Amino acid sequence: MRKLSIMIAMLALVFAAACQSNQNADSASEPDEPEATASTEAEAEEPRFERRRPPREPSDNRPPPRMEGGLVDEGPGLTFIIDATDMDTLEQSLELIADETSQAQYQRLQGSIDMLRFYSLQPTDQFYSSLDGMTGEEIIERAQERRQRRR
Numbered sequence: 001m002r003k004l005s006i007m008i009a010m011l012a013l014v015f016a017a018a019c020q021s022n023q024n025a026d027s028a029s030e031p032d033e034p035e036a037t038a039s040t041e042a043e044a045e046e047p048r049f050e051r052r053r054p055p056r057e058p059s060d061n062r063p064p065p066r067m068e069g070g071l072v073d074e075g076p077g078l079t080f081i082i083d084a085t086d087m088d089t090l091e092q093s094l095e096l097i098a099d100e101t102s103q104a105q106y107q108r109l110q111g112s113i114d115m116l117r118f119y120s121l122q123p124t125d126q127f128y129s130s131l132d133g134m135t136g137e138e139i140i141e142r143a144q145e146r147r148q149r150r151r
Helices: 002-029 034-045 087-099 103-119 124-130 136-150
Strands: none
């Protein structure tokens, strides 16, 4: 039974990697359309907030970048609610949490997200959307429950 579950997990990873490589190949072969330029110019005129990183496309399935906790002692960051309506807001939420947690706290959160993602059968963007409205503590708790069920 354990070998079967490991085999299924490995097949899911291979399938996810194949899907991502197909999406990257498809997007590289499509020419830029002039209509997209017009909408980008309109968005650039409306300064909503300063971006530290370039905006991601809505279909971007890459995980958010890794960060480190910004505090020496434990902070309240794990109690903050994550906004994962899209990858930009998820990234901003994780930056805010990283600023208000210690390095150990943030590593626990990141490890829990990685573990849940590894065992998730959802596509990457849907998985990250499932974190919307949860706190860091809830994500860590969900990962711990998942580990206990596996034993």
